[in-house]
Amino acid sequence: MPLARTRTATAAAAATALLTLSGCSTPSQVDWPQTGALPPQAGLPDPLIRWNGERVTTPRQWFEERRPELQRLFQHYMYGFLPPVPTRTRFETDQVYTDFLGGRATLKLVTIETGEAGFPKIHLMLILPNPVRQPVPVFLSMNFCGNHALHSDPRIPLTRGWVYTNCKGCVDGHATEEGRGSQAMDWPIEQILQRGYGLASFCSADVDSDRKDVSDGIYASLAKAWGRPEVAAPENRGTIAAWAWGFHRCMDYLVKDISVDPRRIAAVGHSRNGKTALLAAAMDDRIALAIPHQAGCGGSAPSRGRVGESVQRINTAFPHWFNAAYKEFNQSTDRLPFDQNALVALCAPRPVLFSNATEDQWANPAGQFEVLQAADPVYRFLGAGGLEAKSVPAEGVLSDGVLGYYIRPGKHSMTAGDWEIFLTFADHHMTARPVK
Numbered sequence: 001m002p003l004a005r006t007r008t009a010t011a012a013a014a015a016t017a018l019l020t021l022s023g024c025s026t027p028s029q030v031d032w033p034q035t036g037a038l039p040p041q042a043g044l045p046d047p048l049i050r051w052n053g054e055r056v057t058t059p060r061q062w063f064e065e066r067r068p069e070l071q072r073l074f075q076h077y078m079y080g081f082l083p084p085v086p087t088r089t090r091f092e093t094d095q096v097y098t099d100f101l102g103g104r105a106t107l108k109l110v111t112i113e114t115g116e117a118g119f120p121k122i123h124l125m126l127i128l129p130n131p132v133r134q135p136v137p138v139f140l141s142m143n144f145c146g147n148h149a150l151h152s153d154p155r156i157p158l159t160r161g162w163v164y165t166n167c168k169g170c171v172d173g174h175a176t177e178e179g180r181g182s183q184a185m186d187w188p189i190e191q192i193l194q195r196g197y198g199l200a201s202f203c204s205a206d207v208d209s210d211r212k213d214v215s216d217g218i219y220a221s222l223a224k225a226w227g228r229p230e231v232a233a234p235e236n237r238g239t240i241a242a243w244a245w246g247f248h249r250c251m252d253y254l255v256k257d258i259s260v261d262p263r264r265i266a267a268v269g270h271s272r273n274g275k276t277a278l279l280a281a282a283m284d285d286r287i288a289l290a291i292p293h294q295a296g297c298g299g300s301a302p303s304r305g306r307v308g309e310s311v312q313r314i315n316t317a318f319p320h321w322f323n324a325a326y327k328e329f330n331q332s333t334d335r336l337p338f339d340q341n342a343l344v345a346l347c348a349p350r351p352v353l354f355s356n357a358t359e360d361q362w363a364n365p366a367g368q369f370e371v372l373q374a375a376d377p378v379y380r381f382l383g384a385g386g387l388e389a390k391s392v393p394a395e396g397v398l399s400d401g402v403l404g405y406y407i408r409p410g411k412h413s414m415t416a417g418d419w420e421i422f423l424t425f426a427d428h429h430m431t432a433r434p435v436k
């Protein structure tokens with residue numbers, strides 16, 4: 001691959017600082033070409049072909065060389081650099097209520113401090129089925145409107161940070177009592193507990209608010225602490241990467257909680273939160289299973305897709321979700337050196353379920369099936385099984401391979417029926433794995 005013009009020195013230095021601190025430094029990353037110098041590739045690129053053009057021939061080569069290379073490529077050309085693992089993380093158990101849901105569950109409220117004063121504090125809510133006797137598998141999810149929106153119990157604190165204006169009870173960008181339990185329909189907690197799982201959830205704004213003009217989360221804190229404003233510049237940051245880092249900090253806590261089975265933690269999210277859940281799983285193999293529900297463009301749909309949301313459209317409406325480099329592919333997605341099948345492949349051999357709705361064409365359900373088809377060779381190569389369906393399954397029928405696919409009638413939403421499928425998929429695939 002010929003070397004072409006490289007990124008600006010400052011951006012590259014900031015990127016290297018972030019990479020080095022996150023423990024995946026590479027001397028070559030700053031030499032990757034500008035987008036215009038990348039060769040066009042019409043179809044979804046084969047994840048098993050390395051940057052140097054050679055094919056991966058052994059699982060060891062995949063895990064030790066190609067996988068880290070793809071992780072760096074995704075950060076360099078699309079998501080921005082994941083913030084580093086904090087040197088000092090503190091877990092504070094604020095409250096434990098063993099009488100939640102009339103005694104059927106235990107509610108734990110944990111604060112995860114990710115650095116000095118001023119760094120994001122993640123308020124993790126963990127709900128476990130009673131009696132808490134043995135470690136249980138857990139769904140870890142990021143929510144839109146605050147933990148208090150998931151259930152009306154007044155002991156769940158209102159989220160303190162910024163909230164979306166369309167969250168019920170939002171007044172001047174902040175949560176009020178009116179929002180309590182307002183999303184309970186999307187989170188069938190009793191059903192999850194009855195099936196033997198716990199639910200952990202945190203609000204995305206604890207890590208970074210979803211605003212195109214403001215970076216007030218983890219990148220802003222790092223830029224300030226390091227005295228390097230470029231760390232929070234569009235060349236380096238991306239809100240989805242920040243949120244994925246939030247998933248990882250919650251993992252830091254969950255793998256240590258003795259009530260949780262550390263080998264059976266699934267990452268779940270809807271829509272933009274689903275894009276995040278998939279990236280989080282691709283970058284952290286402590287996550288045992290990923291369910292990016294209706295995640296669409298920038299998540300589970302192909303960037304090269306021609307249906308629904310385009311790269312140009314997502315970059316225009318949500319420029320802060322991705323880094324500056326991704327915008328350069330607006331008119332030339334064929335130059336991307338990867339597509340979202342490679343993000344799924346980064347999760348291999350761990351199970352991934354794509355769930356969709358027929359009326360949610362914005363998220364390109366058919367394209368999402370093609371993404372799984374193009375990730376399947378990596379799973380097969382690793383001897384992990386793959387996608388069982390040969391074509392998009394009938395509505396309401398789960399294709400239940402380790403790469404799962406499901407499409408139901410209806411709209412862009414997360415429902416109790418969707419959770420029924422998540423639970424069934426987890427029952428079949430989230431079996432105990434050795435902890436790395």
Ligand code: GCU
Binds near residue numbers: 270272294297362
């Ligand atoms: C918009 C956006 C999608 C995103 C969705 C959501 O529709 O275009 O990419 O998935 O919001 O997060 O709800």
